[in-house]
């Protein structure tokens with residue numbers, strides 16, 4: 001008999017919730033915490049309604065969330081509001097209704113910069129690196145809120161993405177698509193976030209590079225850092241997702257475990273090409 005929790009590729013190893021040792025991106029000192037964590041997801045954009053400026057609402061009661069130690073994936077058609085939902089969670093648009101909570105704390109009114117200070121790392125869909133700066137300068141920029149020694153974190157990022165160490169003096173704009181995405185993810189990791197938000201981390205890369213990036217994202221999640229990501233490669237992303245959200249026209253159309261969504265006839269027909 002195979003063990004459904006551990007037999008396939010993905011982030012189903014519950015030990016990830018107890019991060020230890022080398023390569024952990026989870027802030028140190030948490031393993032000794034005695035206070036139990038608050039109930040509910042680690043990060044949630046709860047029943048969000050809102051749009052850009054004074055424009056019409058794009059999100060209509062949309063909820064996206066990620067639990068401690070898990071990978072949550074948001075999929076849906078172009079223009080569904082996936083990026084808008086991520087931007088709303090990061091504080092880049094004002095919500096008319098709903099709330100954003102991080103580790104139980106209401107952060108709905110905080111600026112993006114203050115959310116970074118609270119532990120959010122966000123890689124937007126576009127313009128997520130400084131192309132004229134070197135790889136290493138990009139990583140240094142990522143650490144802008146830190147006043148302590150960043151060399152250890154940089155070493156961890158180079159451990160995760162060895163090619164970046166090789167290319168650290170090159171302008172990031174000269175790198176391949178997959179390598180640029182590594183720079184973008186690495187840059188977000190430089191703040192030592194408590195949660196990582198990725199908007200289409202595999203956009204425009206080959207299937208092989210996509211697999212490689214997913215493996216690195218799983219590795220990050222296993223180190224104890226929850227990951228909330230948008231993906232256009234819906235099937236592959238749901239395979240590694242603990243939780244999946246299908247958004248359509250700014251609303252939650254389907255929610256479930258990655259496995260449930262992959263097995264759902266309606267989801268398969270409408271969003272996964274049968």
Ligand SMILES: Nc1ncnc2c1ncn2[C@@H]1O[C@H](COP(=O)(O)OP(=O)(O)OP(=O)(O)O)[C@@H](O)[C@H]1O
Pocket residue numbers: 052055058076077078079080081082083084085125
């Ligand atoms: N900066 C903006 N100002 C005004 N409207 C915007 C802005 N960005 C996106 N929109 C609109 O919001 C809606 C949702 O767009 P959004 O980018 O969130 O979709 P998406 O699901 O991320 O799509 P994609 O799969 O193409 O990335 C679209 O109608 C889009 O035109």
Ligand SMILES: [Mg+2]
Pocket residue numbers: 082083084125199
């Ligand atoms: Mg988008």
